[in-house]
Amino acid sequence: MQMADLMVSEGWKDVGYEYVCIDDCWLASKRDENGRLKADPKRFPSGIRHLANYVHSKGLKLGIYQDVGTLTCAGYPGSYGYYDIDAKTFADWGVDLLKFDGCNSKDLESLVEGYKYMSFALNKTGRSILYSCEWPLYMRPFQEPNYTEIRQYCNHWRNYGDIFDSWSSVKSILAWTASKQESLVPAAGPGGWNDPDMLVIGNFGLSWDQQVTQMVLWAIMAAPLFMSNDLRHISPQSKSLLQNADVIAINQDPLGKQGYRLRKDEDFEVWERPLSNLAWAVAVFNQKEIGGPQNYAFSTAALGGGLGCTPACLITRILPVKEELGLYEWTSQLKVRVNPTGTVLLKLQTFQQHKSFH
Numbered sequence: 001m002q003m004a005d006l007m008v009s010e011g012w013k014d015v016g017y018e019y020v021c022i023d024d025c026w027l028a029s030k031r032d033e034n035g036r037l038k039a040d041p042k043r044f045p046s047g048i049r050h051l052a053n054y055v056h057s058k059g060l061k062l063g064i065y066q067d068v069g070t071l072t073c074a075g076y077p078g079s080y081g082y083y084d085i086d087a088k089t090f091a092d093w094g095v096d097l098l099k100f101d102g103c104n105s106k107d108l109e110s111l112v113e114g115y116k117y118m119s120f121a122l123n124k125t126g127r128s129i130l131y132s133c134e135w136p137l138y139m140r141p142f143q144e145p146n147y148t149e150i151r152q153y154c155n156h157w158r159n160y161g162d163i164f165d166s167w168s169s170v171k172s173i174l175a176w177t178a179s180k181q182e183s184l185v186p187a188a189g190p191g192g193w194n195d196p197d198m199l200v201i202g203n204f205g206l207s208w209d210q211q212v213t214q215m216v217l218w219a220i221m222a223a224p225l226f227m228s229n230d231l232r233h234i235s236p237q238s239k240s241l242l243q244n245a246d247v248i249a250i251n252q253d254p255l256g257k258q259g260y261r262l263r264k265d266e267d268f269e270v271w272e273r274p275l276s277n278l279a280w281a282v283a284v285f286n287q288k289e290i291g292g293p294q295n296y297a298f299s300t301a302a303l304g305g306g307l308g309c310t311p312a313c314l315i316t317r318i319l320p321v322k323e324e325l326g327l328y329e330w331t332s333q334l335k336v337r338v339n340p341t342g343t344v345l346l347k348l349q350t351f352q353q354h355k356s357f358h
Helices: 002-009 047-057 083-093 108-124 135-139 147-153 167-179 181-187 208-220 236-242 245-251 300-306
Strands: 019-021 061-067 097-101 130-133 156-158 193-195 260-265 268-274 280-286 294-299 312-319 323-329 333-338 343-350
Touching: 002 019, 019 097, 047 061, 047 083, 061 083, 083 108, 097 108, 108 130, 108 135, 108 147, 130 147, 135 147, 135 156, 147 181, 167 181, 167 208, 167 260, 181 260, 208 236, 208 245, 208 268, 208 280, 208 312, 208 343, 245 312, 245 343, 260 300, 268 294, 268 300, 280 294, 280 300, 280 333, 294 300, 300 343, 333 343
Parallel strands: 019 061, 061 097, 097 130, 130 156, 156 193
Antiparallel strands: 260 268, 268 280, 280 343, 294 333, 312 323, 312 343
């Protein structure tokens, strides 16, 4: 309830954050006599319906957690055998999002069938409930996920292990995503997104530059932006980064195309993402972990499949500090200075020269 209060009073809702989500461990250890889930009476003495009403009264939405298997990852009652009743319970409570984990499934077939079934069960309730899956994450050890199929059932899906509040964790997610981008990038689009897991900005494990890197690359990856942090104790700097309207606009761009790693050049990576109105977002990431800021120069002709700056483009640096860099030609050299483990985010807007003919 305090998080919901702060989401409104501290400007989070105004910039677009709208879900307050409960993860595992909210449940009582047993279902009730009718087979329905119950909230832990100590943690949620007034129940989930009451919490949903409170969250809705703030103009926000409530997310909850369950599991496709017999038990949740933490050992609470899972949804296996109760998909319809749980979907109906969540709808009755006024839940707006379900994160559906993949622990404790007896085999691959029941995992896949369970994810499909719960999708139908949620729709059947008549309530609009965003459906967040971990189907590909739990499937991958056995076979390559079919994303065309997964996006027919899920609104976003986790592909890779849990994030931790550490730079090594953020790095491993980026490296894995880049290595699998041929299959991941085409799967994303309005209605269905790859989920590289939560933002850990505003905690303890990331330096300032590393926080910028996570924010920028999650925007490039068209990731759902879920914060895992304590809004009661967050630095003004982390808050301003998480609320940066320019980077959120790139993340939420209506074209809905996921970005990708364009090149890896010794210690540098260049990522890009196509945006609406022929614009591009470009991120330059310095992977070096020692020394000071380094310069990286590259030709604008390499960007956007050669079209990012044709015949010219206006370039704005969005992060770490906003600055208009001016007009660049198709063949210009662009030079950026990037801190170790940091990232510079640029926005390119093509500049068409309109000539009038008489």
